[in-house]
Amino acid sequence: MNGASAGVVPVRETHDESIIAYFSDGFTMDFIRGETIINGVDDPPGVFLIKEGFVKAYSVSKAGQGNLLLIHEAGDVIPLPWALDGAHTTGLYYEALTDVTAIRSSKDTLRTAMGKNTWLAQEILKQAVNIISTYTQRIQTLEFRSARGRIISELMHLTERFGKIHGSGSIIDAPITHQDIADSINMSRETASRALEELTKEGLIGQDDHLFTIIDLHKLQEALS
Numbered sequence: 001m002n003g004a005s006a007g008v009v010p011v012r013e014t015h016d017e018s019i020i021a022y023f024s025d026g027f028t029m030d031f032i033r034g035e036t037i038i039n040g041v042d043d044p045p046g047v048f049l050i051k052e053g054f055v056k057a058y059s060v061s062k063a064g065q066g067n068l069l070l071i072h073e074a075g076d077v078i079p080l081p082w083a084l085d086g087a088h089t090t091g092l093y094y095e096a097l098t099d100v101t102a103i104r105s106s107k108d109t110l111r112t113a114m115g116k117n118t119w120l121a122q123e124i125l126k127q128a129v130n131i132i133s134t135y136t137q138r139i140q141t142l143e144f145r146s147a148r149g150r151i152i153s154e155l156m157h158l159t160e161r162f163g164k165i166h167g168s169g170s171i172i173d174a175p176i177t178h179q180d181i182a183d184s185i186n187m188s189r190e191t192a193s194r195a196l197e198e199l200t201k202e203g204l205i206g207q208d209d210h211l212f213t214i215i216d217l218h219k220l221q222e223a224l225s
Contacts, residue, residue, distance in 0.1 A: 019075060022113045022120055023049045026105035031096040038079055038094040046104040047083045050076050053100035054174055058183065059091050068183035070134055071097065071174060073162070080127055083107045098175055134161075141185055150185040151195040152224040155205065159214050172212040199223075 028051070031037055037055060038044045050072055057070040057078070069092070072078055078094055114121040134157075141153040155172070162174040182192035199205045204220045206213045214220060 019049065019120070019123065020051070020103065022110065022117075023103040023105045025109055026103045029102055029104055031100045031102070033096050033098050033100075035096045035100075036093060037096060037100070037102070038092075040091040040093040044079055044082055047107045047110050048078050048094075048102040048104050050074050050078065051101045051103060053102075054097040055094050055100055055102075056097045056180070057092060057094050059093070066183050067186070068180055069138075070131065071161075071176075071180075073174065076127060077110070077124065080124070080131065083110055084124075084128065097180075138184070147187060147191050147195045148198070149224060150187065151181065151192060151199065152220060154181055154185050155199075155212065155214065156217075156220065156224070158212070159217065163214070166208065166213055168215075170214040170217060171208060172214070175210070176212060 026046070026049075029048075031053075037048065040059070052074055055072040055076075055078060056068055057072065059067045059069060061067060072094075077083060079092065110124075114124055137153075137157045141150055141157065144150045144153055158172045158174065158176060159170050162172050163170040164173045165171075178193045178196060179189050181187075181196070182189045185192070196205070199220075200207075202223075204215055204223060206215055
C-alpha cells in the first residue's frame with residue numbers, strides 16, 4: 001500500500017466518529033486510487049471501515065467485463081456480507097475509486113461489539129439495508145429498455161445517494177465517470193456517453209470540476225416518464 005496523496009477530492013469524513021471507536025484495535029491503511037483493497041479470490045484480510053474516500057465494489061464477467069455493483073463512501077464497512085455471515089462472495093472485488101484511508105479490524109471484533117451495543121448494531125443494519133436498496137434500484141434501472149432511460153434512472157439514484165444542493169440544482173458528490181455509469185447498467189461506454197451528451201445538450205445535466213450536476217431534477221424525472 002502507498003500513502004494517499006494530499007488534496008484528493010472529493011472525499012468525506014465519517015459523520016459519526018463513534019463508529020471509529022469500535023475499530024480502535026485496528027490500524028490505519030492508505031490505498032491509492034485504482035488499488036485493490038479486497039480481491040475476488042482470497043478471503044478478505046479483515047473488515048475495513050472507510051475513513052476517507054470512495055471504494056467501488058465490482059464483479060468481472062467471464063468475458064472480462066467489469067460490472068459496477070456499489071460505491072461505498074466514508075463511514076461504510078466493507079465487505080459487509082462477509083463481516084456478518086462469514087461467507088465471502090467469490091468474484092467480488094473492492095477497489096479504491098479515489099485515494100482511500102481505511103481502518104482494518106477483524107470481523108470477530110465487529111460482531112462482538114455489535115452484540116454488546118445496540119446503536120452499533122443498528123448502524124450496521126442500516127448499511128445492510130442500503131445495500132439491498134441499491135441492488136433493488138439497480139434491477140429497476142435495468143428494466144428500462146432504452147439507454148436514455150437507464151442513464152436517467154441511474155443518475156437519479158446517484159443523486160439520491162450522493163446529491164448535494166448546488167445552486168438551483170444538485171451535484172453528485174462522488175467521482176463517477178462515464179465508464180462507471182456504463183459498468184453499472186450493463187452498457188458500453190460509447191453508448192452511455194452518447195446518452196449523457198444528449199442530456200447535457202438538453203440542459204438537464206452538466207459537470208462541475210469533473211462531477212456530474214443535475215440542473216433540473218424535476219425535468220429529468222419528466223424525461224424518464
